[in-house]
């Protein structure tokens with residue numbers, strides 16, 4: 142790409158400017174290519190105006206499981222979630238699921254009337270609205286054993 146553009150400019154502006162132009166374009170391309178890895182993660186954290194949400198792996202490692210090292214609600218309390226942020230849940234669908242439930246069902250760990258049930262092992266959940274989302278695992282006993290999490294979205 143850089144060569145083609147440099148060539149076009151060169152024919153009009155003469156050979157002397159073609160090489161610096163090509164170098165400038167290459168530098169710009171390299172900077173743009175480097176952007177997603179380095180800059181977006183840093184700017185994403187600090188920028189007050191965020192048009193894109195941030196991705197959070199639940200419990201930091203993303204595992205929705207029994208015996209998580211950190212309580213999901215303690216983990217959630219350590220974050221500030223905003224509209225359009227995302228939660229990434231990873232779990233073994235043979236043993237677990239993910240349910241979005243009402244506050245009442247969350248309180249009593251009831252999997253009887255989930256608003257949504259997710260059974261694929263990798264869920265990328267967008268916190269589309271302000272308010273509180275209530276998640277549980279619907280497998281008997283798992284919610285009581287800690288697979289529950291309330292996420293407040295500001």
Ligand SMILES: [Cu+2]
Pocket residue numbers: 206207236237238278279280283284288
């Ligand atoms: Cu479970």
